[in-house]
Structure formats: C-alpha cells, structure tokens
Amino acid sequence: MSKDSRLDIDPQQRLIEIPEQPPKPLRVIAPKNPVWTENKAQFIMRYLRYFVYITKHGTYIDGFAGPQAERETDSWAAKLVLESEPKRIRHFHLCDANPAQVTRLEALKSSQALTDSSGKPIHRDITIYSGDFNKRVDEILESGTISEKEATFCLLDQRTFECEWATVEKLARYKKSGMKIELFYFLANSWLNRALSAQKDMDRLARWWGHDDWPKLRDMSRDTRRDAMIERLKSDLGYKYVMPWQIFKRKTGGIVMYYMIHATDHPEAPVQMSRAYRNTVLPLEPVEQLELGLEAESKGPQTQPPPPLSGQRSA
Numbered sequence: 001m002s003k004d005s006r007l008d009i010d011p012q013q014r015l016i017e018i019p020e021q022p023p024k025p026l027r028v029i030a031p032k033n034p035v036w037t038e039n040k041a042q043f044i045m046r047y048l049r050y051f052v053y054i055t056k057h058g059t060y061i062d063g064f065a066g067p068q069a070e071r072e073t074d075s076w077a078a079k080l081v082l083e084s085e086p087k088r089i090r091h092f093h094l095c096d097a098n099p100a101q102v103t104r105l106e107a108l109k110s111s112q113a114l115t116d117s118s119g120k121p122i123h124r125d126i127t128i129y130s131g132d133f134n135k136r137v138d139e140i141l142e143s144g145t146i147s148e149k150e151a152t153f154c155l156l157d158q159r160t161f162e163c164e165w166a167t168v169e170k171l172a173r174y175k176k177s178g179m180k181i182e183l184f185y186f187l188a189n190s191w192l193n194r195a196l197s198a199q200k201d202m203d204r205l206a207r208w209w210g211h212d213d214w215p216k217l218r219d220m221s222r223d224t225r226r227d228a229m230i231e232r233l234k235s236d237l238g239y240k241y242v243m244p245w246q247i248f249k250r251k252t253g254g255i256v257m258y259y260m261i262h263a264t265d266h267p268e269a270p271v272q273m274s275r276a277y278r279n280t281v282l283p284l285e286p287v288e289q290l291e292l293g294l295e296a297e298s299k300g301p302q303t304q305p306p307p308p309l310s311g312q313r314s315a
Contacts, residue, residue: 035280037257038075040247044155044184044260045080046284047276051153052088053290054268059145061154061171061181063133064162065094066101077155079108087116087124091145095129095136097162102130134164134207141174152181160188160195165210172237172263180239183263187229189222190249190257226259239263241270245277 035043052058060081067076078094094105109126116122127143129136146152154171156163163185171181188195196218199205205214210232217225226244233242244259262273279285 035245035247035277037247037249039280040260041075041077041080043245043247043276043280044077045084046280047184047273048081048089048153049084049284049290050272050276051151051269052086054272055151056088057151058089059091059093059150059152060089061093061095061140061152062157063095063137063154063167064097064157064159065105065155066096066098067104068157068159077157078105082108082112082126085117087122090124091143091150092124092126093129093140093143093145094126095131095133095140097130097132099130102128133162134167137167137170141170146174146181148175148178151179154181154183156183156185158186160192161199161204161208164207166207168233169210169237172233172239179265180237180263182266182269183233183239183261185229185233185261185263187226187244187259187261189226189259190255192222192225193218226261229261233261233263237263240265241267243270243273245273 048058048060062078062081065078067079078092081089082092094109096102096105105128109128112122112126114122125145127140129140140146156168168183168185171183174181196205206212208214209217217228220228230242230244233239242261242263244261246256247258247260249255249257262270264270
C-alpha cells in the first residue's frame with residue numbers, strides 16, 4: 001500500500017488495518033516527572049484521550065472497575081474515562097466483584113451527561129457487570145459490541161492475583177483478524193515477594209500465572225519477573241509491542257510500586273502511551289495543541305521503556 005493510498009482509509013480503521021510486517025524498533029521519550037500511584041488513573045485517561053482522537057471510536061473494558069478507595073474520584077479510572085472529552089468511546093463494559101463497588105458504578109452510570117461539552121447528544125452504552133471478571137469476560141466478549149474492526153482497550157487493574165491468565169488469553173485471542181484487544185495489565189512489584197509467600201491458595205496462584213511452574217517466581221528478581229510477564233504476552237499471546245510503565249510510590253520517584261504493562265499490535269499505540277506517561281502530571285492540552293501534537297508524533301514512532309529516573313529503586 002502506498003503512503004498516499006493510506007489517506008483514503010476510513011479514519012475508524014486506521015488504527016486497526018495495516019499491512020502485516022515485522023514490528024519496527026520503537027523508542028519512547030523518558031518522562032521528566034514520575035507517574036505515581038495517586039495519578040495512575042490520570043495516566044490511563046490521558047492515553048485513552050489520545051486513543052479516541054486517532055480511532056474516532058472505541059470500546060472500553062474495565063475488569064476491576066470500582067474505585068480502590070472510599071470516596072475516590074480523581075484517581076478512579078472508570079470515572080475519568082467516562083467523563084473525558086471528546087466522548088468518542090461508544091461502548092463501556094465495567095465489572096466488579098464487590099457489591100458495594102457495583103452500586104457505585106451504577107451511580108456513576110446514572111450521573112453521566114447526555115450531551116457533550118458542545119451540546120451534541122452522546123451516543124454510547126454503559127453496561128455494569130456484578131461478579132468475578134474471570135467468569136463474566138465471556139459475556140462481555142460476546143456482547144456484540146466488539147467486532148473485528150472495533151478498537152478495544154481493556155484495563156486489568158487487579159490488586160495482585162485477581163486476574164487469571166486464562167482471562168488474559170481470552171481477551172488476546174478473541175479477535176481472529178486485525179488488531180488484538182489492547183491490554184493494560186497491572187503487575188505488582190514492591191509487595192509481590194510477600195504476596196507470593198503469604199498466599200495459601202496454591203490453585204489461585206496457578207490460575208493467575210497460568211502454569212503449575214509458578215513457584216519459580218519466588219526465586220526470580222523483581223526485574224526478571226517483570227520481563228517474564230512481558231515475554232509471555234509477546235511469545236504466548238503474540239502481541240507485537242509490550243512495554244512496562246513504572247508507577248512509583250510517590251511523586252518524587254523512589255520505589256516502583258507496580259508496573260502497568262501495555263500490550264498492543266499497533267506501532268502508534270506505544271508512541272501515544274509514551275506521550276500520556278510523560279504528560280500525566282501536566283494540565284490537559286487544549287484541543288488545537290492536542291491535534292498538532294498527535295500529528296507530529298504519529299509521523300515518527302519513537303520498545304524500550306523509559307530509562308530509570310535518578311534515585312529510582314525497584315523496591
């Protein structure tokens with residue numbers, strides 16, 4: 001396909017229909033400011049804001065969608081994504097196993113505006129699922145909203161071992177052509193050694209890791225475990241680009257509390273994730289600035305994770 005002929009592709013399909021080719025080496029720009037636990041949700045929202053400017057549509061799945069703290073608002077990803085402008089994500093699937101969290105999700109759904117900031121009607125659906133995401137994922141995937149060409153993003157923001165590997169596989173293998181469902185996967189770091197030792201349910205660990213060889217994780221360094229998860233997303237599930245994003249304990253850096261691992265097939269997606277990461281703690285860009293920035297960065301995909309910030313510890 002020639003460069004000029006690509007301009008005739010429908011905008012909704014640009015992110016999901018590209019010729020098969022080996023993934024190009026990418027580089028990302030190191031952030032000047034670390035992303036820490038309290039603004040992780042801002043990071044997620046920021047990326048999806050860029051995501052929909054490119055795709056013009058989308059489906060958002062959140063397997064553990066309730067807020068992780070009482071009265072949480074600014075660090076509640078589902079809320080920030082729902083209220084982000086432009087409201088181009090058409091389908092939301094929000095799941096939580098905690099009945100109290102499901103009640104909060106229902107209230108969040110009821111509070112959503114019917115028109116966007118320009119007064120135009122918002123055409124979208126929001127479905128709330130009560131129960132274990134590992135058991136509800138089939139229902140979500142078969143809901144009829146996730147076509148082969150639907151740009152789809154799934155947040156797997158578990159606390160430690162809640163998301164089973166079989167669930168990750170179902171998401172990755174659901175589409176039979178085009179781009180796989182993008183994943184944003186939570187991997188504990190600072191407390192994972194303690195959690196592995198304290199967990200008495202061996203079957204739960206086997207379901208989380210997906211193999212009976214999970215005990216080898218206890219002998220790995222934190223960096224080796226991170227790299228093992230990245231390699232599985234690449235080799236076992238076939239994602240072309242898999243990158244770990246460091247989430248620190250505090251805004252000054254220090255301990256890496258956990259990683260948000262981004263798995264995608266599209267070379268543009270890591271570029272925009274990099275952009276979201278380094279802009280997370282900054283004010284939102286005006287629309288005009290955002291469009292210019294997206295156009296400039298999309299011309300040159302820039303998969304190495306950002307180099308360590310000075311003073312960083314892996315915990």
